Amino acid sequence: MKITIIYDTKTGNTKRMAQAVAEGAEGFEGIEVIMKHIDDASPEDLLSEGLVIGSPTYCGLMTWKLKKLFDESVKTAWGKVDGHIGAAFSSSGGLGGGNEISLCSILTSLMNYGFIVFGLTEYAGRGVTAHYGAVAVGDPGELEVKACRRLGEKTAEYVSRMFGGNRKEE
Amino acid sequence: MKITIIYDTKTGNTKRMAQAVAEGAEGFEGIEVIMKHIDDASPEDLLSEGLVIGSPTYCGLMTWKLKKLFDESVKTAWGKVDGHIGAAFSSSGGLGGGNEISLCSILTSLMNYGFIVFGLTEYAGRGVTAHYGAVAVGDPGELEVKACRRLGEKTAEYVSRMFGGNRKEE
Amino acid sequence: MKITIIYDTKTGNTKRMAQAVAEGAEGFEGIEVIMKHIDDASPEDLLSEGLVIGSPTYCGLMTWKLKKLFDESVKTAWGKVDGHIGAAFSSSGGLGGGNEISLCSILTSLMNYGFIVFGLTEYAGRGVTAHYGAVAVGDPGELEVKACRRLGEKTAEYVSRMFGGNRKEE
Amino acid sequence: MKITIIYDTKTGNTKRMAQAVAEGAEGFEGIEVIMKHIDDASPEDLLSEGLVIGSPTYCGLMTWKLKKLFDESVKTAWGKVDGHIGAAFSSSGGLGGGNEISLCSILTSLMNYGFIVFGLTEYAGRGVTAHYGAVAVGDPGELEVKACRRLGEKTAEYVSRMFGGNRKEE
Numbered sequence: 090m091k092i093t094i095i096y097d098t099k100t101g102n103t104k105r106m107a108q109a110v111a112e113g114a115e116g117f118e119g120i121e122v123i124m125k126h127i128d129d130a131s132p133e134d135l136l137s138e139g140l141v142i143g144s145p146t147y148c149g150l151m152t153w154k155l156k157k158l159f160d161e162s163v164k165t166a167w168g169k170v171d172g173h174i175g176a177a178f179s180s181s182g183g184l185g186g187g188n189e190i191s192l193c194s195i196l197t198s199l200m201n202y203g204f205i206v207f208g209l210t211e212y213a214g215r216g217v218t219a220h221y222g223a224v225a226v227g228d229p230g231e232l233e234v235k236a237c238r239r240l241g242e243k244t245a246e247y248v249s250r251m252f253g254g255n256r257k258e259e
Numbered sequence: 260m261k262i263t264i265i266y267d268t269k270t271g272n273t274k275r276m277a278q279a280v281a282e283g284a285e286g287f288e289g290i291e292v293i294m295k296h297i298d299d300a301s302p303e304d305l306l307s308e309g310l311v312i313g314s315p316t317y318c319g320l321m322t323w324k325l326k327k328l329f330d331e332s333v334k335t336a337w338g339k340v341d342g343h344i345g346a347a348f349s350s351s352g353g354l355g356g357g358n359e360i361s362l363c364s365i366l367t368s369l370m371n372y373g374f375i376v377f378g379l380t381e382y383a384g385r386g387v388t389a390h391y392g393a394v395a396v397g398d399p400g401e402l403e404v405k406a407c408r409r410l411g412e413k414t415a416e417y418v419s420r421m422f423g424g425n426r427k428e429e
Numbered sequence: 430m431k432i433t434i435i436y437d438t439k440t441g442n443t444k445r446m447a448q449a450v451a452e453g454a455e456g457f458e459g460i461e462v463i464m465k466h467i468d469d470a471s472p473e474d475l476l477s478e479g480l481v482i483g484s485p486t487y488c489g490l491m492t493w494k495l496k497k498l499f500d501e502s503v504k505t506a507w508g509k510v511d512g513h514i515g516a517a518f519s520s521s522g523g524l525g526g527g528n529e530i531s532l533c534s535i536l537t538s539l540m541n542y543g544f545i546v547f548g549l550t551e552y553a554g555r556g557v558t559a560h561y562g563a564v565a566v567g568d569p570g571e572l573e574v575k576a577c578r579r580l581g582e583k584t585a586e587y588v589s590r591m592f593g594g595n596r597k598e599e
Numbered sequence: 600m601k602i603t604i605i606y607d608t609k610t611g612n613t614k615r616m617a618q619a620v621a622e623g624a625e626g627f628e629g630i631e632v633i634m635k636h637i638d639d640a641s642p643e644d645l646l647s648e649g650l651v652i653g654s655p656t657y658c659g660l661m662t663w664k665l666k667k668l669f670d671e672s673v674k675t676a677w678g679k680v681d682g683h684i685g686a687a688f689s690s691s692g693g694l695g696g697g698n699e700i701s702l703c704s705i706l707t708s709l710m711n712y713g714f715i716v717f718g719l720t721e722y723a724g725r726g727v728t729a730h731y732g733a734v735a736v737g738d739p740g741e742l743e744v745k746a747c748r749r750l751g752e753k754t755a756e757y758v759s760r761m762f763g764g765n766r767k768e769e
Contacts, residue, residue: 149560149707150660153667159658168380172417183558185576189529190561190707193363197659197700201390205377205417208370210338216566218523220371220489221530226556236525247342247375250421319537319730320490323497329488353728355746359699360537360731367489367530386736388693390659391700396726406695508720512757533703540718541730545757547715550678560711587682587715590761 092139097127097152102180109234113241132162139248146181150194159198174247175204177222188224262309267297267322272350279404283411302332309418316351320364329368344417345374347392358394432479437467437492442520449574453581472502479588486521490534499538514587515544517562528564602649607637607662612690619744623751642672649758656691660704669708684757685714687732698734
């Protein structure tokens, strides 16, 4: 089983979030974790049992490069990933700047492909959660990083349950 | 395991969709299917392993009665249904009248509670699909009903996979 | 001309935001500003030239009481407010907790009624903006309050331009 | 005053919608109407007093080419179009296939830039409206074309009211 984390980044903030998601997803038996910058991603990456997409918030949506990957992977992966697990994360320049709405854009394309998508109910700490995926305003702080880690971990848990793998090695 | 279908209805169109979803979900070993009008629903219903919510399209969102159920079930069910399976359906008076956007409102509240949510990639037939849940314009036609049935069936499949039940008896 | 601010509130945070929106909207010649708790609002209030709706973030959407007002005002106001100006604000318990998505739910119902809707491009200060309406996490801070004020002011500017009033008295 | 209609198209359906929007917008005194395929569009086009964006529904969002235009026009147009009028249209392969959600993606980026956005309350005829912009499933029929025309007309009306032009010459 594979979890692929694909991210775009402008200032490095979204990349830091991607790393935290990857850390959270690692350590589950039978699950390989791959992290790719959008420039290195290919349509085959969308076939992973777990797919977490991260984008800086650009005009309230994922970046055009990430959208291009979805648009151009239809032949390879669309409709072939029913029941695979999807999630999202996004970093914006400001509170109220669109990071949650950007998550929605990612979840929309993931659902379109057949992924089942989720967020976290729990709080990473006071005032920070990830109900529709993980977000950060500017440089992700400790709690935002924790939310990203938990998002990765939860992705791995769900992949394990849907695809027969085992639970995290304690 | 339980799949609960909760619907509101004004003209009866959404009720017909609910019945089709229920038909699709039935017949899986170990899964009980329950269909409830919103007036009969209670917070405990949100604890089901599968939850499919249907609403007439009202101002582009689920009806206030359905929203009231979500708002008032927080103590009973919020955060207790991580990984449960959620889906949506909606009937509008017109194409472009908000049925898809109403689906999004339902999926938002489901995700908020911890549900993982999905749509169908497949087409029920020419020109009708359910990428974010099932929709109908006015009286649901044969293809719209088929999409609802398939949504129910897929809910049952995912519930089975996540909660250890078996596949549909053929 | 009239600008009505209707809000629901649980902890008082959204009420504080409503007050700031009202402050921002005041002082424009020919525009009366009215602020109403949802329990005091009536369908006629939706006929105002400017309408700003504020909600605590509940399950990622406006509260059921606010939705009830939209659902039950159709006969009185739906389709009679084409070109009126609408905007939104929301307060959530956590970053990533759904405040932006709640804004979207409000904007959806406003558009459904015929309102033209907007957000702010400008930043209230470092790290705080209101691109789709004003948001706050918990108790609104100085910058969040400033964003609310600016949202109210901008509502008044647009109402003036669309309905022939004059600009703010300097 | 200028109204620019920018569209992407795959099968020609969205192009036909663009033409209808353009027809609707024409004939208003002092308003020039320009229609451009995305390949011919430039950042300066986003400065128009009215901007209507049309996209085939691709993975539930506007196409990457349209998104690229938004992403790369920030320096030229972002924050310089406060109060300009924006609207959207989209063509999908199926009912429930994401055309409304694609409209939302366009409205999101338009709002982000500063546009005030709107939909139509009225119905083009039985079962067809454009509450969040105009949509079509496959080849746009007579009513869908009528909705597009009306969207263009309404854009021109709002541009006239916001920017001082006169009403349509009868």
